[in-house]
Amino acid sequence: MKFSRMKQVDIRPNMTTIELLSAMKNGGFTCRKVALATELLEQMIQDNGCTVFLGLAGALIPGGMRNILRIMIEKNMVNCIVTTGANISHDLLETSGGSHYHGSEHLNDDKLNEMQMSRIYSTLIPYESFVKFETLAQKILKNITDQRMSSQQFLFELGRYIDDPKSIVRAAFLKKVPIFSPSFADSMLGVQTWLFSQTTPFYIDVLKDHSEFTKIVYETERMGALFLGGGVPKHFIMNGSQLHDGLSYAIQITMDRPEHGGVSGASVKEAISWGKVASEAKWIDVTSDITLVLPLMISGVLSRLQD
Amino acid sequence: MKFSRMKQVDIRPNMTTIELLSAMKNGGFTCRKVALATELLEQMIQDNGCTVFLGLAGALIPGGMRNILRIMIEKNMVNCIVTTGANISHDLLETSGGSHYHGSEHLNDDKLNEMQMSRIYSTLIPYESFVKFETLAQKILKNITDQRMSSQQFLFELGRYIDDPKSIVRAAFLKKVPIFSPSFADSMLGVQTWLFSQTTPFYIDVLKDHSEFTKIVYETERMGALFLGGGVPKHFIMNGSQLHDGLSYAIQITMDRPEHGGVSGASVKEAISWGKVASEAKWIDVTSDITLVLPLMISGVLSRLQD
C-alpha cells in the first residue's frame, strides 16, 4: 500500500468554488470526501455508457435545493430520477404560488399551529400555500385521461401540464428524464390524486413501474447513482442495480447512521455484498446534510462541465 | 413550574424488567424516557376509545424483533399497522424456512458477495433463503383471485394463506389487525408480486389504501401511535391523524436526527405545528436503536397487562 502526503487545505480571498473544492481535496475526513465525490459525479456524467440515476429523499425543496435539482436536469447531469412524493408535492407547491418561509427550529409549535404555519425543522409553510397547491393539483389532474398509469407515466404527464420554467417536474418532462415515485401515494400530491380518483376512475399502478424501470436498467451498459438521502428511492434504484451487474459508480449523501440496519443509513460498502454495487465500483459515502454539500458540489460540476 | 428530585437509578441482583423500568424512571435522559414511554404505551393500550397505530420502518426482523411484534398483535397492544414492504418480506422469508444469521459489520463485503451472503449491518442472509422466500411467495400469490386490491386487502389475504404460527402477517390476519403498506411495491415481496402480475392481471391500488385508512381514522375517538422508525409508515399515519384531531398519544423511537428536515428524524413536537399531533397530546421521543428499546418496553408492558 502506498499513501500520499496530506498537504492541508489552503484558502485565499475571492476563491471560486472550483478552487475551494481543489483545496479541500488536500484535507481529510468529510472535507476531502466532498471534493472526491464531486470528481466522481463528474466522471459518471461524462461516461457515455453510463446512465446516471438520482435518488431523492428527504426535505430537499424545504431545504432550498429546487433550483439546483432543476439545473442538474437541464444540464444533462442526470438521466433518471427516483423520488419520494414529497419532492414532487413541494415542487408543485412552489409552482402554485405557494411558498416556503425561513423560520427556526426553536419556534413554539403550539403557536405555529394556531397561526396555521407548518414546520419542517427550520422551514415554515403557511396554510394558504397548501390551499394554492391543492387548487393547482386538482386543475392539473383534470388533464389526466388514462385510467391506469405507472407513477412514471403519471409524473411525465403531470410535467406536460406544468407551466413553470422553475419546476423540476417540468424540466424532467422537457428533457425526457423519467421520474419514478414508487411510494407516491404517501404524499400531499398522492392525497390529491386519491381525491381525484374518488370522482374519476384512476389508479396508480406501482407494479408497472418495475417493468419500466427494469427496461431502463437492462438497456444501459453501466449504472451510476447519486443518492440524496435513502429511503424508498435508494432501495428502488438498488433493486434495479442488483438485476444489472451492480452500480459502477455510487455517491451517497446522508446524515443517517448504519448501526440500526435501516436502508437510509446503510453504507454503500454493504451494498457490495448484495451485488447492488459492483466490487470494482467507484463509490463514496458523505455524512452530511445534503443542503450543505449539494450547492458546493453542483456549483463545481457546473463550472467544469462547461469547459 | 415545579420539578421533582431525581433519586438516581438503583439496581440489585435478579431484578425483573418491570423493576428495572421502575428504577430507570429515577434516572435521566434516555434511561427515564424509555421508562416513561413504556408507561405511555400501556396507557394508550388501555384507553378504550383509542385506536393504537404501529408504524414499522427499518430492518426490524433482521434485528430480531419478529416474535415481539407478533406478541404485540396477539396480546391486543396494537389495532392497525403501517409498514414498509421489507418487514412483510422478511417475515415471509422466515416462514419459508429461510433464515437470518449472526454476522458482523466488519466482514469483507467482496467476500460475502462471492459467498452469496447479503449483509444488513451485522446480520447476514444467504442466497438460498431468498430462493426459499421466492418459492413460497409465488405459491401464496397463486391464491390471489382479485384483480385489484389495496395493499391492506392484499396483505390481509396473504395472511389467510400463511401457515406459520410465528408469522406477523398471519397473526394480524387472525386478530383482524389491518396492515397497510403504501410503498409495498418497493420490496422483495413487491418484486415477486410484480412478477406474478406479468402472467396474471393484478394491480395494487395504493390510492384505495387512503379510503380504507381514513375510514379507520374517522371511526375512532382517539388515535395513539408507536412509531418504530420513520419513513413512509410514519408519514402515512400522520397524514391520517391530521384529518382527525391529531394524535392523542405518540411515541417515536429512532436514531435519525432532525437537522436535515427529513420525516424520519423529525421530532414529534414538530408535528404539533401541522396538527398531526394534538397540542394537549402525551408524547415522547426516544433516540435509540429500536432493537435495544423494544424488548425492554414490551417485556414491561406484557408483565403489566396481565395483572
Add this chain to the structure above:
Amino acid sequence: MKFSRMKQVDIRPNMTTIELLSAMKNGGFTCRKVALATELLEQMIQDNGCTVFLGLAGALIPGGMRNILRIMIEKNMVNCIVTTGANISHDLLETSGGSHYHGSEHLNDDKLNEMQMSRIYSTLIPYESFVKFETLAQKILKNITDQRMSSQQFLFELGRYIDDPKSIVRAAFLKKVPIFSPSFADSMLGVQTWLFSQTTPFYIDVLKDHSEFTKIVYETERMGALFLGGGVPKHFIMNGSQLHDGLSYAIQITMDRPEHGGVSGASVKEAISWGKVASEAKWIDVTSDITLVLPLMISGVLSRLQD
C-alpha cells in the same frame, strides 16, 4: 466462515434482566451487542490477571448513574477509574445535599435562567445546589495539607473526607480504587480548588498522573477497559494501553460518530492500528446513550457475579 442462525428475541411476562439479556443475544444490531458486551464485561472482571479500567465521560450523574457506578466499585467490577472532573463534581453535589431534578429538554432556557435552574438536556440543577456543593467543597479542601499532588492522590484524599455512603469518590477510597482525572481543573470542583489555591499554596501536578498511571499499567498482566463515553478518559487509558501490549478487552458505549476523526466517536477497531487495542483482543462498540445500556448491563453482571 461459519455463521449461526438468528433465533429472534423472545419475551414473556415477569422476565428477569438476566433472562432478557439472554433473549437479546438472539436478536441483531444493538440488541445483540448489549448482550455480548455484558458477557464480555463479566469475562474481563473474572480474568484474574486483568486490571479493569473504567473511563467516565459525559453527564453520568445528571443521567442517574451514580448508584450504579458506586455498586461497580463496591462489587469489585472495576480496578482503576479515569474520569472528567464533572463526574466528581456532581458526585460531591449530591453528597452536599444538593440535587438533580427531572426537567425537560423543551423548557424555555430564558425562563430557566431567571429561575436560576441550570439545564443539562432534560435534567435541571437549581442554584442552591451549587451553593451547597461549593460550601462542602471548601470544607473538604481545608483538609488538604500537601502542596502538590497528582489528580489521583488528590481525589484519593478527597475520598477520605467524604462522609456519604452513596458517594462514588468515597467508595473508591474505601476500595482503594484509584481515580485519575487528567482534565480535573476544567470542572466545578476544579474551579473550587483554584479558589482554594488562591489562599493556600497548592498545585495539581497533572504530569505526575502519568507516573502513577503507567506504574499500574506496567504491573498488570492484561488490561481491559469499559469506556463510558470518550474524551480525555478514553484517550488517557488508551495512551497507557499503547505502552502495554494494547487492551485485551474493550467495550465502548457512545452515541458519537467516527466520521470527523474525534477520539470520542472513534471506533475501537481504529485503536488496533495504534497498538492501543491488541490485534487478538475481544472488543465491542455499542452505539447508545449510556444511561439506557448501563442499568441493563450492570444489573445482569451483578446477578451473575453472585452465583
Add this chain to the structure above:
Amino acid sequence: MKFSRMKQVDIRPNMTTIELLSAMKNGGFTCRKVALATELLEQMIQDNGCTVFLGLAGALIPGGMRNILRIMIEKNMVNCIVTTGANISHDLLETSGGSHYHGSEHLNDDKLNEMQMSRIYSTLIPYESFVKFETLAQKILKNITDQRMSSQQFLFELGRYIDDPKSIVRAAFLKKVPIFSPSFADSMLGVQTWLFSQTTPFYIDVLKDHSEFTKIVYETERMGALFLGGGVPKHFIMNGSQLHDGLSYAIQITMDRPEHGGVSGASVKEAISWGKVASEAKWIDVTSDITLVLPLMISGVLSRLQD
C-alpha cells in the same frame, strides 16, 4: 411573528465562495445556517469591544485545517484560543517534518498496525512521523527554564522556539494570542513533557490557567466564541463566560448529539439557562463535520474582511 420567503439556492458556473454563501442564505437547514454563521463570525470579529475565543477540539489537523487555523490567527479573526493537547501535538508533528497521509476508513487495522501506520478515521500517521515529533519536542522543551507554568505560559514559550512559519503555535506567539490547554497533559506533547519532567523539575500548573483566563474575561467588554467541537475547550470557555455576563455571540460546529447530556453535543441554547450565553446573544448551532464547514466559512470571512 413575520417570516421571510425562501428564494431557494441558485448557482452558476465559476461562482466565488462569497457568492455561494450568499446563495446558500436563500436555502434552508444547514445550508442557511452556515451562511448565517459566516455573517455572525464576521460580526463578532468586527465588534471592537468583543474578545473572540476559539475552542478547538477533535482531530482538526488530521482533518487538514492547519493552514486555515493559522490564517485565522494571522488575520486577527481570533483573540484567545482554548484547545486540546492534540491540536498542539499535531501542529508540532507537521513542524518536525512528520506528516499526515490520505488513507481510508476501510483499511485493515491489523495490517496498518504491522505497517506501523496509525489511523485517525481516514487519515494515517506513520511511526517515523511520531519519532520526528518526539525528537523536536525534546529539543524545544530543553529551552524551558521555569519550573512551574500554566499551560498558557508554557505554550507561549513553546511558540518562541518553533521555527516554522506554518505553525499555529508559532503564529499565536507572534500575534500574542494566548493558547490555553487545560487538559494538555493528556496528549502526545503532554507525554513528552512528562518525560522531560522526569529529569528536569517542571510542573504544568493547570489551576493557574484559571487566574490567567479569568483576567482576560474580566477585562473584555463582550465575549464571542467559535466552538469547533466541544469537550474541555468548550467547557472551559463557558466557565469563563458564566463569570462574565455570558457570551454575546456564539457559533458551535459539531456532529455530536444533545440527547445524552454531554457538553460536546449540548445545544448553545441550553447554555442560556446557565448564564453562559446571554439571553440576548446572537448564536447559531451547525451540525456538521468541521472540516466541511470551516474552509467555506473562513474563505468567506477572509474575502469580506479585506474589503
